[in-house]
Amino acid sequence: MKKINLILFLMLVLAGCKGETPIDDLPLVKYEIQVSKIAVGMNAIVRKDDIFQIFYTEDGSLNFSGEKTLRVNVKGSKEPQDIVFELPERIKLTNIRIDTGENKAQGEIIIKRFWVNNFDKQFEVKGNSFFSYFTLGPDMKVSMENSSITTIVKDDTVYDPMLYPDPKLTAELKKLLKQEQVDEL
Template sequence: MKARVKFLLVLVSISILSCKNEKSVDDLKVETPQVVESKVKVTIDMVVKTDDTFQLFYTEDGTLNFNDKFSVRTPVKGSENSQKVVFELPEDVKFTFLRIDMGENNKQNEIKINNFLVNYFDKKWEAKGNLFFQFFGPNDQMTLNYDLSTLTPVVKEGVVYDPILYPMEPVGVELQKLLK
């Protein structure tokens, strides 16, 4: 019996001493991960009235051979108000051309472009309003109203819906200025 009591006392002593310096879960510091904003991004200030997903393609080899590997997608929440649609790119990108796919939703309404901005670390390139269309031209699935700076999607029977803004030569020139 004495051996059992001694054994119990040793166990209680060990458990009291081993728990002595432990902190409560409530006392532990909570680490919140920091969201790091990319220093390379393309922002389009526009009115998009219907929910959609836009995609920005880029090349680094001076060609217009775009593929999904070099692209960024971003969801867009439909709104009657102007909003900034932001594409964050890898910071090691050395882009030579950009292409913008203007959505997947074939129920999309008229889209108004207010401003286009490329940030490349401490440099920027901006095209306001309809000046944007000196750099990008729509494919046949969008109708451009240059004066109002709007694009109206065109759904064609039997054709996959894929409205695209193709880069024109000045895009490459402006992007090269950013890289210098």
């Protein structure tokens, strides 16, 4: 009886596999690692090597901390270059602060373009319109004509050039990064 059951079982298995594609003939499915879909960037002329940094909040406040920050090395160039910060997935970005370097000898930084991407949506400003969306730190000066910022270096103070978000930027981020879309990530 055991032999009959075994023969019936094997017949069912073999009949069930009839017409199946062998595993070696199945197409190979490739999965790509997805990069962040939320990015903050600027196109600028930065003449000397430096490190730019952004801080971000997720609670609507301006309480920026070292826990939510990204740094990008910038190679000095006389040509405009993109400086891009890829933000972590699944964040609820509400505000950003940009620190424009650590190099005290940097000099003038010319802002050509600033953008925030969220998947296929983008907020973008060009030239000196950038300064409508940020408030300069106390040791910075702006040239609207050149669309540039220059840090005023003082020997007795800490060098930390910062651009704080203006309420106009906060409103644009809110429109671009709708809460329900962020939750879907």
